[in-house]
Amino acid sequence: MIRPFGIDEILFIVAAVQWTLALSAIAFAGGAIGGLVVALARVSQVRALRYLALGYVRLFQGTPLLMQLFLVYFGLNIFGAGINPWLAASLALTLHASAFLGEIWRGCIEAVPSGQSEASWALGLGYVDRMKSIVLPQAAKIAVAPTVGFLVQLIKGTSLASIIGFVELTRAGQIINNATFVPFKVFGLVAILYFVLCWPLSLLARWMERRFAVATRR
Amino acid sequence: MDYQLKFAPVFDNFGHLLSGLLVTLELSFGAMLLGTLVAIVCAAGKTGGPRPVRWIIDVYIEVIRNTPFLIQIFFIFFGLPALGIRFSPNTAALVALTVNVGAYATEIIRAGIESIQKGQVEAGTALGLKPVQIFRYIIVKPALRTVYPALTSQFIYLMLTSSVVSVISATDLAAAGNDIQSQTFASFEVYLVITAMYLVLSIAFSGLFSLVERMAFNYPLSR
Numbered sequence: 001m002i003r004p005f006g007i008d009e010i011l012f013i014v015a016a017v018q019w020t021l022a023l024s025a026i027a028f029a030g031g032a033i034g035g036l037v038v039a040l041a042r043v044s045q046v047r048a049l050r051y052l053a054l055g056y057v058r059l060f061q062g063t064p065l066l067m068q069l070f071l072v073y074f075g076l077n078i079f080g081a082g083i084n085p086w087l088a089a090s091l092a093l094t095l096h097a098s099a100f101l102g103e104i105w106r107g108c109i110e111a112v113p114s115g116q117s118e119a120s121w122a123l124g125l126g127y128v129d130r131m132k133s134i135v136l137p138q139a140a141k142i143a144v145a146p147t148v149g150f151l152v153q154l155i156k157g158t159s160l161a162s163i164i165g166f167v168e169l170t171r172a173g174q175i176i177n178n179a180t181f182v183p184f185k186v187f188g189l190v191a192i193l194y195f196v197l198c199w200p201l202s203l204l205a206r207w208m209e210r211r212f213a214v215a216t217r218r
Numbered sequence: 219m220d221y222q223l224k225f226a227p228v229f230d231n232f233g234h235l236l237s238g239l240l241v242t243l244e245l246s247f248g249a250m251l252l253g254t255l256v257a258i259v260c261a262a263g264k265t266g267g268p269r270p271v272r273w274i275i276d277v278y279i280e281v282i283r284n285t286p287f288l289i290q291i292f293f294i295f296f297g298l299p300a301l302g303i304r305f306s307p308n309t310a311a312l313v314a315l316t317v318n319v320g321a322y323a324t325e326i327i328r329a330g331i332e333s334i335q336k337g338q339v340e341a342g343t344a345l346g347l348k349p350v351q352i353f354r355y356i357i358v359k360p361a362l363r364t365v366y367p368a369l370t371s372q373f374i375y376l377m378l379t380s381s382v383v384s385v386i387s388a389t390d391l392a393a394a395g396n397d398i399q400s401q402t403f404a405s406f407e408v409y410l411v412i413t414a415m416y417l418v419l420s421i422a423f424s425g426l427f428s429l430v431e432r433m434a435f436n437y438p439l440s441r
Contacts, residue, residue, distance in 0.1 A: 062374075062378075062417045062420040062421065063378065063413045063416045063417050063420070064378040064379070064381035064392070064413075064416055066382055067381060067392070067409055067413040067416060068413070070395075070405070070409040071409050071410060074405040074406040077405075077406075078221045078406050152283075156285070156286040159288045159289060160286075160288060160382065170289060170292075173289075173292075174292075177296065182300075183292070183293075183296035183297045183299075183300065184296075184300040184301070187289055187292045187293040187296065187297050188297065191285045191289050191293060194284065194285045194286055195280075195281065195284045195285055198283075198284035199280060199284045202280070202283065202284055
């Protein structure tokens with residue numbers, strides 16, 4: 001007996017947007033912390049730290065997100081954490097976002113003119129004060145637009161969590177499709193919902209980029 | 219942790235992994251080539267086409283860039299048969315990857331075309347070149363050179379994205395991994411080896427791309 005694609009099915013899919021958003025929020029929050037650590041390590045005075053962070057970034061940018069998800073998913077099982085899609089998806093996406101945000105933010109930190117750092121040395125500021133009060137606030141301004149751009153990529157990336165059994169928007173669409181067999185409508189609706197989430201962010205990122213370009217034009 | 223990693227089952231099935239690797243390479247290079255063609259046509263349409271054409275290309279780019287690849291491939295493989303368009307899994311994978319990379323590459327190549335100065339085209343016209351020649355030699359080739367780094371990192375990202383096609387039972391490297399892990403239960407080991415293979419692939423790709431860059435764009439930039 002094939003289920004019709006009615007209002008309940010549509011609501012089931014729309015409701016799943018919250019889990020896509022929750023997973024994106026967790027990955028973004030975790031990735032922001034990890035990304036800051038990676039970015040600071042990438043511009044560190046200590047050579048070993050720089051190479052360690054570079055290796056981390058290359059590893060996560062040079063392998064598919066799907067494989068990262070699988071490795072964390074099955075790896076957690078080996079380490080005795082059991083099969084847990086929530087934990088695996090959150091951890092894998094956090095590690096993934098840390099590498100990408102770290103690399104984006106490294107570029108922003110390096111874009112702050114070196115005279116700013118030199119001036120803070122001359123004023124006798126230590127590392128923490130220099131970063132916290134001088135360099136990072138200026139880097140943050142540059143970082144906003146590309147960070148919003150990455151957020152779009154991250155939201156799209158959470159769709160892969162469906163493959164390890166995490167029920168978010170994509171998985172909800174698959175579940176409904178398996179019951180109703182109207183893939184054109186189901187995946188069309190899922191695509192529209194992703195578009196509604198991502199497009200405003202893309203427009204925002206582009207708008208901020210343009211405004212920033214105007215602001216810094218000489 | 220008292221789990222012993224066992225890699226023997228993985229390497230016993232290495233032939234299967236290699237045939238998957240071959241499909242991943244075919245899909246990647248196929249989509250690169252077709253996607254670049256799509257992108258050149260769309261970028262030309264976006265910079266010089268009439269308003270409705272530009273509008274359609276804009277919709278294509280925004281829809282693809284703001285939806286996950288996974289949904290795009292589901293739509294193409296499961297959704298399009300409703301319209302009577304049916305693909306085998308590997309063909310659907312190639313179509314989905316091409317459509318996907320085409321949208322990203324359009325924006326990249328358009329930026330390159332817009333960086334070509336008007337005087338270059340006018341000089342071409344003055345020399346009596348045909349419009350096709352102007353487009354090919356004066357617009358596309360220098361534009362590709364300008365955006366080559368951005369384009370090739372998009373291609374590496376494409377190769378990594380192609381691992382997703384295993385969900386529609388295309389027979390790529392990731393799918394070979396799924397097969398082996400479902401027979402041997404050495405899931406972690408299988409995916410560890412495959413992840414390493416993808417890493418090697420992306421390093422090899424970037425090496426290959428810089429080699430191609432040196433061969434294809436070996437003429438000096440006049441300034």
